[in-house]
Amino acid sequence: MKDRFNLYRFASPATFYPFAGALIPYFVAVSILFGLAGLWLGMLVAPTDFQQGEGYRIIFIHVPASWMSMFIYLVMAGWAAIGLAFNTRLSGMMAQALAPTGALMAFLSLLTGALWGKPMWGAWWVWDARLTSELILLFLYIGYMALTAAIDDARRADKAGGLLLLVGVVNIPIIYFSVKWWNTLHQGSSVNLAKSSMATTMLWGMLLMAMCFWMYSIAIALMRVRTIMLERERHTDWVKAELLGKAGDEK
Amino acid sequence: MFRIIAAVIGRDLKLAMRRQADIVSALFFFIIVVSLFPLGIGPEPELLRKLAPGVLWVAALLATMLSLPRMFADDHRDGTLEQLALAPHPLGLVVTGKVIAHWLVSGLPLALIAPVLGIQFDLSTDALLMLTGAILIGTPALSGIGAIGAALTLGLRGGGVLLSLLVLPLYIPVLIFGAGAVDATVAGLGGEGHLSLLAALTFASLGFAPWASAAALKIALE
Numbered sequence: 001m002k003d004r005f006n007l008y009r010f011a012s013p014a015t016f017y018p019f020a021g022a023l024i025p026y027f028v029a030v031s032i033l034f035g036l037a038g039l040w041l042g043m044l045v046a047p048t049d050f051q052q053g054e055g056y057r058i059i060f061i062h063v064p065a066s067w068m069s070m071f072i073y074l075v076m077a078g079w080a081a082i083g084l085a086f087n088t089r090l091s092g093m094m095a096q097a098l099a100p101t102g103a104l105m106a107f108l109s110l111l112t113g114a115l116w117g118k119p120m121w122g123a124w125w126v127w128d129a130r131l132t133s134e135l136i137l138l139f140l141y142i143g144y145m146a147l148t149a150a151i152d153d154a155r156r157a158d159k160a161g162g163l164l165l166l167v168g169v170v171n172i173p174i175i176y177f178s179v180k181w182w183n184t185l186h187q188g189s190s191v192n193l194a195k196s197s198m199a200t201t202m203l204w205g206m207l208l209m210a211m212c213f214w215m216y217s218i219a220i221a222l223m224r225v226r227t228i229m230l231e232r233e234r235h236t237d238w239v240k241a242e243l244l245g246k247a248g249d250e251k
Numbered sequence: 252m253f254r255i256i257a258a259v260i261g262r263d264l265k266l267a268m269r270r271q272a273d274i275v276s277a278l279f280f281f282i283i284v285v286s287l288f289p290l291g292i293g294p295e296p297e298l299l300r301k302l303a304p305g306v307l308w309v310a311a312l313l314a315t316m317l318s319l320p321r322m323f324a325d326d327h328r329d330g331t332l333e334q335l336a337l338a339p340h341p342l343g344l345v346v347t348g349k350v351i352a353h354w355l356v357s358g359l360p361l362a363l364i365a366p367v368l369g370i371q372f373d374l375s376t377d378a379l380l381m382l383t384g385a386i387l388i389g390t391p392a393l394s395g396i397g398a399i400g401a402a403l404t405l406g407l408r409g410g411g412v413l414l415s416l417l418v419l420p421l422y423i424p425v426l427i428f429g430a431g432a433v434d435a436t437v438a439g440l441g442g443e444g445h446l447s448l449l450a451a452l453t454f455a456s457l458g459f460a461p462w463a464s465a466a467a468l469k470i471a472l473e
Contacts, residue, residue, distance in 0.1 A: 139420040146416050150407045159470040160403050167399055167463055171421050178424035
């Protein structure tokens with residue numbers, strides 16, 4: 001990279017593959033650092049909640065997972081828009097690489113929510129607007145993954161998946177508000193997530209954990225996109241050279 | 252612009268009329284699903300009246316889904332779809348025509364039969380009227396959103412199951428406001444607000460969905 005830094009250079013899998021490989025260790029390291037700091041702050045330093053006791057500490061997993069599940073969908077839709085507008089190969093691969101992580105985050109958010117809800121509200125599941133929309137978000141992730149998995153032609157899978165993502169992203173606010181109104185119409189708000197005030201250490205712990213999840217998602221998505229690249233570009237010379245090089249290292 | 256839409260509607264209706272069994276089977280699917288609920292839940296009129304809007308709407312969603320895969324599949328198989336895509340008219344208008352035809356064949360019959368089924372659930376006259384109106388106003392949105400799913404899954408293996416996976420989450424707002432309109436009427440609140448929102452969903456999806464479906468069809472036809 002002696003010449004001027006050019007972003008478009010990395011739109012090609014052949015150049016992005018080693019670049020991603022070089023970035024992964026840094027994101028993993030940063031994620032671990034943030035995670036350790038966040039867990040230390042969240043588990044040991046943050047004060048015990050006067051209402052919820054120690055049980056509230058699951059918030060340090062729950063809230064970052066929920067944030068990431070929504071954020072990753074937006075990022076995927078962003079990649080989809082870029083892919084459909086500029087017809088770049090990398091965008092579809094990035095969207096597909098992010099999808100399982102996003103689904104995982106949505107699932108984690110639901111799971112930790114259930115674990116948190118049982119002792120606090122006395123129920124594993126309530127049809128609260130946020131829970132319901134998170135569940136629908138999980139359905140959208142699963143639909144995307146099912147669609148791309150069903151299409152054999154990789155280019156068509158990228159484009160069809162991208163279109164579905166864009167349709168989904170337009171629908172998410174509609175779904176969210178309809179679920180919210182449905183909820184307020186059907187039952188009184190028995191669940192109030194809003195807290196009066198949050199201790200600064202709690203907020204910092206949550207932000208640190210969010211950064212940890214964020215960096216983890218980037219690292220894991222880059223790892224996944226590298227495998228997708230190898231699979232899709234297996235007919236090209238650079239993949240053959242790459243694989244031969246690896247086989248050579250092992251000998 | 253309206254000529255091409257009208258032409259596509261006329262053609263699709265003619266094709267549908269030649270195969271009336273398809274229309275009737277979707278309709279009977281709706282009737283059977285709705286009739287199964289009292290058998291599963293019990294015959295208490297109080298309970299049934301409470302459940303009726305939701306049951307009827309969920310059954311309507313499923314019945315509309317049933318005929319979605321055929322929206323483009325037949326035309327795709329015999330090559331008509333490619334000719335339509337090559338035609339000088341925007342593909343979005345063609346899809347608009349197909350969506351309207353699909354609604355006339357699948358949504359409209361549901362709205363006409365729904366009050367009869369509503370009587371089985373002991374709904375009042377007001378609620379029956381609201382139910383018919385809500386299904387009448389809401390089902391075009393289902394056809395519109397469904398067209399996107401049908402276009403995306405065109406020619407894929409396991410397309411039918413995949414289609415429901417893609418489309419049902421997007422149907423949720425229609426279900427909420429559709430059932431909500433009837434619920435509100437039963438509760439004596441008046442469902443006009445819900446109907447307005449339902450109409451907004453319908454117009455939005457009739458306006459945008461055909462173009463998204465056209466883009467998906469172009470991807471499928473590549």
